[in-house]
Every structure is written in C-alpha cells, then in structure tokens.
Amino acid sequence: NAGVTQTPKFQVLKTGQSMTLQCAQDMNHEYMSWYRQDPGMGLRLIHYSVGAGITDQGEVPNGYNVSRSTTEDFPLRLLSAAPSQTSVYFCASSLVTGTGYYEQYFGPGTRLTVT
C-alpha cells in the first residue's frame, strides 16, 4: 500500500513550456485534490475531483487543467508555465461521505521552478 504518490519530486521548466504532474493513490479514495503551497500563504486548492469523470475548480485554477479518467490517477497539467507557478504542489486524497470528508492523505510534493 503506497498511499499517495507524486512524480516528479523536482522539476525546472522554462516559461511557456507545458508539463504534467502525476498523482496516484491506491486506497480507492473517491476524493482527490491538488494544492499549491507558497510562502506565507498556506495550502491553496487548485482543482479537485469527487470521483472518476468529475472535476471542479478550487481557489486558484487558472493556468492548470485536470482530468480524472480512473479512481487512482489525478494528473495536473500546466498548459504554459509562468514564473508565478513556481511553487510546491501537493496532491491529496480521501474517502468522501455525504456529511463531509475523512482526513486527507497527502503525497510527498513536487517542487516546481519556472525560469
């Protein structure tokens, strides 16, 4: 049971390049989400998914796309990288109930630098 895995751990991009951050979980969790962590700003929600085929925007979705074709995988795509997207990205998953959520399980993070 690997929990939540993320690849790559580190990435450097040039402005305008695109890339996909991978996230996978093996706990059969319905809910998956992507956050970015910037100094002094805590964790901000980018996109989330409540199940395969269902995605929605969080607080800071601009410049990012997601898809959820399987329960296990939730990739995050940067369409045209900008220096403002330099951040640490965390993927998380949890079970979901009708009254709220169980605790989130976080991946190890991807540190992205855009030059």
Place this chain on the structure above:
Amino acid sequence: ILNVEQSPQSLHVQEGDSTNFTCSFPSSNFYALHWYRWETAKSPEALFVMTLNGDEKKKGRISATLNTKEGYSYLYIKGSQPEDSATYLCARNAGNMLTFGGGTRLMVKP
C-alpha cells in the same frame, strides 16, 4: 470572517510548556474542521477531523475543541516537546472544498 485564519503565525516555547493556537473560520455552510501537523520537508499529516459543535478530540498530548456557532477551534499541546516543532494547519470543509489557514509554526526549544 471570510477566510480561515490562524493565530499566532509563529510561536516559540520552552520544552515542557503547554500552548494553544486558534483557528477562526466562517460558520456558514460548515461541514467539518480539520487539523494537520506539517513537519519541514514532509507532507501534512491529519491530526483531527471534527464535525459537531462542542466536539473535543484528543491524541496523546494534543487535543482540539470546536465551536461551529462562533466559528473557531482551539488546538492545545500539553507539555511541549522538541518533536512537536512543526506547522499546524487547520482547514474548513464546506461542500466539496477544503480551505486552509496559513498555519501556526511552533518551535519548541529544549
């Protein structure tokens, strides 16, 4: 309160001191309040998820209380140890979204 706010931003205590921090959040459309512990260079780990007004949770020396009517939660650490040094995050769950506060960074000096 429009956002989730945590205070203080940082806190230095001596080993053995007891301490507490505050999480304030909008009380409308409330589902749950989460607390996470986040050590440097690691991922956040869940401490508590609380849903009911008046909830109290405890895990070892760490406990938390919840007041959903006035929109606040307290996290208490009794007899702080150096290994308690971390950032403590709270998050409000409303609908399908978790909104995190900025965290309280705790440093415990031996």
